[in-house]
Amino acid sequence: MRSRIALVITLLFAFATSTWTISAQGLWQHGVLNLIVLAMLVALIQAHRSPQPWRWHLAAGLACGLLPGIRQTGLLFAAVALLYRLWRDRGRSAWFCLGWISAIPALWWNWHYFGNALTGAYRDATYLYQWDHFSTSLPGLLLSPSRGLLIFTPIALFAVPGFWQLLKQLKRQQLTHTELTLKSSIDWLLAGIWIAGCGVLLTYSFFGQWHGGYCYGPRFMTDVAPIVCLMLGYYLDALRQAWPQQKRLAGLLFGLAASFSMLTQVAGIAINPTVDWNTIPYSFGYPADLPRAWDWQDSQLMRSFHGMQHHSYAKMLNTEKYVTQFRGRILQVTDFQDQAITPPGRLDRAVPYQFLKIQIQNQGHHRWYGYQTGIGIGETMVQGDLYNAQNQRISTTIFYLSSTCLPGETCSAIGQLFTPTPPGNYSLKLQLALVGIGPQPNRNPPYRLTLAVP
Template structure:
């Protein structure tokens, strides 16, 4: 029996919608994966392993990883080499130092990955067992983390688009979704790994969509669907603190909105909100019962030796402007198109009597409170990252109001074609193009090409000449114009001399130094290019082939001491043959007390050492718990260095 014309039209519309959503999801996912690179952090190791560990080893404990390849000497966060992302709980089990919300929401994907790995093993006649503790599994872990992050970020984009379609036409919805997905750190950060920010954004847009859908389901005939939406919104809301403890502020804002808007029906939201118990039960089991542990869980182990906040006005002022306009962390530097969120919020405020906009305003207030909190948080810069990673959680709330501005400007253009509107639209498009370019640079350039070379310092975040965007841009351009097309020939032409080793402030290091165990000190080496080829320093943006000074430690038996950090000095500039330069870097000394030989060797990153006839420089190092020398001073980063003459 053929369907009625009206039914056929409804089906056609539904098929068209699904096709549109799938195209949006597929194209977004393709772009997120196009760089083929792993841009993530060890923060996500527990979240990317928990599902595999439970499905393969049938346990939620990470005891099998104790003493494994993740354990590193000189780890500044834990004792006995425990990596910072794991922690020993009072139960005697090794567990995650991070909340489990990210692992919970991503579990369905990882279950599919697990089934795929098992099926592949069967088809290839290989053993079914997965040894996820083996270092050989690490590339697979990183690959599936990258894939999971890209899939979840692409899904978030689709849901954000559906959210926009509730209030705006297709063109505005597509444009604002493009801005959200490709003109902000969603591309260069969220989509590149299993970050907590990735899942936080997914949960937030799901909550917005469910509650705004519920606002449109009135009447007895739609009450069942309305209640379902409230339960679903409650489920994602309950997981917000489980993803990031700061999500508690978003949860509070959403709960206020639900109570005021839905009154008795709040019960259905609270039923869904029982998902909060997942994280609470986890934290109570592993870390005991207290109000603080109930929320932060293993996070407390990351900062047990120091305060995580600096409540001074000076620190607030630095962090406030750093978050907004610092050249290497500023939100408005990396995504200046977000400036249009300011007039967007004015448009939202004018509609404050409407149900949808009230939720947006409450979430905006939550973002403001959280931003103020972040301005006292140490470290406000978010460690090693591209841009201001902490503010990624705000992006759904910051991007959506821009759609109101677009609708207003386009309406003015259609009615009167005011020159001001034309100018504003032109500025908007230029800022969108620039913001997207910055994300392209972050996604396709080498990771951490700026943060750690020559060394990380808060002062460098304000360096406008050699900032993160410019360095990564140089790195990306050099991928199309490699200055070292023939590495073997280039290496044979190299030669150089390490003339002297100094501290950061220029004080010469004589025959030996005495340091504390695991002490980190910024050193510099004075060099001279005595070869026939030009050197390429860290500030050129080059990664493969840039000149470095490798620093290694050897014990009395001439056995090399492994270290959790690269221990490199990075050459500055592009010295030609006969020219002098310097190399700088942060060096972490051995963890165990004793006498060591510290060897400085000229080399090329990812291309080996200089020719064998290039002589290294050797110093004797005494690692001790007590000061031995009569002379002491502190460098600019407050790491004490004691010098003595042998």
């Protein structure tokens, strides 16, 4: 039975966590961190079973030494392993400590190139030890519709009762055994690793870029994916001993959570709009953009589901007919407070980018589709080309329509216009365009707006 549980949690780790969408899709360090943490656990456990434990002690030490160089958060897991080894058998920990020699290359590299041994390129300024930041980032790491662990991987919620079952087992073992057994040793080790995982969560809660930048879902929480799945094993082990009615209800909830977790991962690797969310309608990552992390209407998941919904429509779209009947007009340009910008509009050089809205009217016979629909090719946008006084184009900005716009309706396209540095007058040329097709011939001339940089 426990071999079946092991198979289940292995499949969940592979296909129901961000291991699939993060570790398997790019050269992040999270996948290597997970591998070395699991190798460390295997070595520590095998050391109790082997007639020659020194080999496994050495292997565990080598794994621990590598962890801080892979990701700084790996130091928490390595510290737990060190404390466990010293507590379990201090007298025979020499080989384990010798294995930490593997940390020397990373320590030397950091010291040589960054002037410190542990933090490397990271500085204290990247962490914000403030309550306002913590009170936003901790809920964001767990519940944000675009970055929350429990939103993208709701199966992780069952790891909490799994840890509770682990604590109950430890208590029973203390009452029935006067000496540590192999089972209780493993349980104590995994309890410590769970605590280290909680420490990882708290560490990222103080990190300035807690959202993980351009990614899909809770990238930073990939570090704790193996620990979460191990706790799911304890939950399933307790579930098989529950009363039949409890087992059916709990099993149903577990199955639904697992299915949704896998669905979110499939959406992340198969649907382009999930990645586009990071840059459309504007780049995500600036402090002023963080409210997007709490936008439930246009979250990464909603963008994914809309993309799946409209995927078949995009294939059936008669592009030639759609382009021929595409008609529209740019009415005016406003700021995000809907204040009209009249020429010459003033750009503040102290602000690196300006949020703008472009008011557009659909004068054709077909509805327009925006980025929230996830249709991709054929979405309506406004292309903005910025020219200097010498009529040289210096930048191009795309302003995106959000949802849909029916014939005759007036809608808004939004985006970021990056502020040019040299002072002077600039001309912003705006014209309607279609994603994947480009600017469209239009009965109305391009909209031009004069902007001034003092």
